[in-house]
Amino acid sequence: MAPEGYMVGVKGNEDLNRVFARAMPVPRGLFALRYLGADDERNPPRISVHVGPDVTGDVQLLFAPGSEDGVMRRPGDAVVVSSSGDAIIVVTIFVGEFALSDGVKLKIDQLDKVSGRDGELVRASSGQKKKSQDSSEEMPIYLSGHIQRRGDVSLPAGEWLGGRSSRQHIEGFAVHWPRRPMGVDIEYDCSVAGQGRMPEALTGGFVGTRARALSIEGVSLRLIGENAASYKLQAEAIFSDGSAVRSSALELVAAPRDPGASLVGLTVHVQKAAVESVKASATQVSETSVGGSVDHQLADSVPEMKDAGARNGVGLRSERVRVFRGARSFANRHAAE
Structure with missing residues (x-):
């Protein structure tokens, strides 16, 4: 064997x-x-x-x-x-x-x-009815971050970082996409009180601060990559003044109504786009790219994907992965990112 x-x-x-x-x-x-x-x-x-x-x-x-x-x-x-x-x-x-x-x-x-797994897939695909074109498949996205007076947190897929009724502001966060398909990624950044706009990150990267009592005053997320139009971003940001901002199909750009209000809740979901909506999403990408009003053009963002540790080879199918670890554990100096 x-x-x-x-x-x-x-x-x-x-x-x-x-x-x-x-x-x-x-x-x-x-x-x-x-x-x-x-x-x-x-x-x-x-x-x-x-x-x-x-x-x-x-x-x-x-x-x-x-x-x-x-x-x-x-x-x-x-x-x-x-x-x-x-x-x-x-x-x-x-x-x-x-x-x-x-x-x-x-x-x-x-x-x-x-x-054996490949054989099962072949048999399943040959006997399975074709899925409806308007069906959507949700991708497993989860968040980690640093919250005022709570410290570092890591959440199961689909859960809010902070929340609608939270009173503690989010100081920093990371977006994780463990089985991210090739050709698509999430790029995100934030604006921190007194610090301005922070550098962008791709999935797995941390933006913001930790344990410095500095709040986030604005946040943006966007789908990038050659296959971005095949997916839908469903994200929402909640601020301490009660304002809530939801994403479009490809991008979230969120800021509070009241200057100085801080980010207290964030949720991020990605779905496989329905076939009939892919053409509309692709049109949206084209309009955004040539308009010149968006700071992060798609063409500039895609090459950065090769620089991150887990950018290449994601979406691999595996039957089983066995686990081995070293004998010594490591101190959790930072949040798992």
């Missing part, structure tokens, strides 16, 4: 002060070892892959173009393993100094046969 996947724990930055190694048995066949994700998205560990000792048969490792020294440096990287017999590959995880967690997800899939 081919191994189905592994998750390995680590902690990552430039100073490498911890190393973990895991042996993965590989039978005869063609496999893809994928770096699916890291618990600490800001500091993903680096992972090297080598052939183990006493290997029977020829084993070849093929890394992506541009990979240096056989190292997977961020989620989305992968290596193809070709083995002519039973073998062992050794996965070494290099951990840096400033990580929040030692979790890394790796998945190995056999490429030269149809998996």
Whole structure:
């Protein structure tokens, strides 16, 4: 039986002060070892892959173009393993100094046969009635952030950060999209009292402040990417003066009625757009891009997607991911982002 996947724990930055190694048995066949994700998205560990000792048969490792020294440096990287017999590959995880967690997800899939999961999908698709074109599929989006007098919070998918009746202002937040499809992302930023507009972030990035008693006075979120028109943004921001601002299909730009009012509630949902609404959404993107009145043009935003840790390789289908972690836990210095 081919191994189905592994998750390995680590902690990552430039100073490498911890190393973990895991042996993965590989039978005869063609496999893809994928770096699916890291618990600490800001500091993903680096992972090297080598052939183990006493290997029977020829084993070849093929890394992506541009990979240096056989190292997977961020989620989305992968290596193809070709083995002519039973073998062992050794996965070494290099951990840096400033990580929040030692979790890394790796998945190995056999490429030269149809998996049980693939077979189920084929049978299901052949026997399933075509879904109605106006149906929408909601994506799992969840929020984390820092709230006045509550500190760091992380919420289940679909729940409000703060809320309509909250009296504590939100000081900073992050948007998480764990199974984000390729070609679409959420870009967001905020304006902080006394600090002005903060730099933009993509999903997983934190905007705002922590534990500085500074409130958010404005917030914006937008869908970006070549497939953005295939999705609908459903977001709402609530401010301490009672004003509520809801998003359009692709963007939320929210500010309170009263100057100085602070953000106290935020919710973000994304749905797969109905087929008939995709053309209208695409028209909206075109009008926004050529109008020149929006600060963040779609064409300028898309290239930034490649810079974030979990930008590439999201949307991967996996049958099962096993979990391994290091023996030592890490202090939660910041909110999980």
